[in-house]
Amino acid sequence: MVLHDVKGAHELAGKLAEIFHFLLRNRHFNETVQHAAYRRDVLPWPDTASKLVSLLHSKANTQASGSLDDLGETWQSLHENYEHFERIETIEDLASALWLIADPEKKRPKAKRSVLDEMWTALTHAKGFGGKTAALFVKSIVDIHTLDVNKDLSFLHDFTISSEDFLMVPVDRVILHIFTEIGLGSPSFTKINGVIREYGLQSSRWPTLWDDLWFWGFITQRMAKIAPTAGEKEVSTMVRRTELNEPKFWSILGTPAHLWPQVREAAEEFRTIVTSPALLPA
Structure with a gap:
């Protein structure tokens, strides 16, 4: 993806660099939140196959309007191929197994690709899954x-990934709003992932770092009602605003409650980064 507006590209690069370094400094807060969620998804289940099924269900259920009929076909296919999931030992085994529950009309690409991209692509071809939910599953495995x-x-x-591997960011409405605020026109799952990949802002130590945007965006966004102006129909509209939203922090199961003062300070810094003019890179 190439941004042709040079000034806009420089401003976006500066803003993304600010956010990237903020995420690096504050990684530990969302690690605590995510760890609690992974424990709920994984620990109750006795073997690899059941752990994977739990993770797949967990990520599919994050969808606001997923199709139960489509997901039903995927869960049935998973049951029919369960013996393959019982034999999974490595990430390569997992990538191959995911193709077994993909829509049979979707063909496995012939071109060689990274195992993480293979996993994501396979799962996007499973009925009821999309780019975001597939990315959430891959991210959870990593x-x-x-x-x-x-x-x-x-x-x-023997779980290893290359430092060159790029993980798709699970883009949802929260992250779409962040990129709208920092000046990316018409943000989308594809466009946001393309911009992050283009600027090379990745961490080999924390390959899923950009998903932390959800945590910081979630607690710094609020829906507000806008009254109609004079002459308009008397229908209020709801808009998403960037401002601290403390109740959302307390609503997260597994939230680091004892760290709220530090989280609040960091959240205010994040809000300022998102809403202030970009610091242009040298």
Whole structure:
């Protein structure tokens, strides 16, 4: 993806760099939140296959309006191919197994690709899944097997990924709003991931870093009612605003409650970064 507006590209690069370094400094807050969620998804289940099924269901259920009929076909296919999931030991095994529950009309690409991209592509072809939910699943697998906080949750063997691998960011309305605020025109899942990839703002130590945008965006966004102006129909509209929203922090199961003063300070910094003019890179 190439941004042709040079001034706009420089401003966006500056803003993304600010956000990237903010996320690096504050990684530990969302790690705590995510670890609690992964424990709920993984620990109750006794073997690799059941852990994977739990994670797939968990991510599919994040959709606001998923199709139960489509997902039903995927869950049925998963049941029919369960023996393959029982034999999974490595990330390569997992990528191959995910193609078994993909829509049979979708063909596996012939071109060689990274195992993470293979996993994401396969799952986007499973009925009821989309780019965001597929990205959430891949992200959860990587987090569980690469972050020290999740050592007690890992279940795949010999888990390694290349520092060159790019993980798709699970873009939702919260993240779309952030990119709108920082000046990316018509943001979308594809466009946002393209911009992040283009600027090379990645961390080999924390490959899922950009997903932290959801946490910071979630607690710094609020829906507000806008009254109609004179002459308009008397219908109020709801708009999303960037401002601290403390109740959302307390609503998260597993939230680091004892760290709220530090989180509040960091959230105010994040809000300022998102809403202020960009610092242009040298």
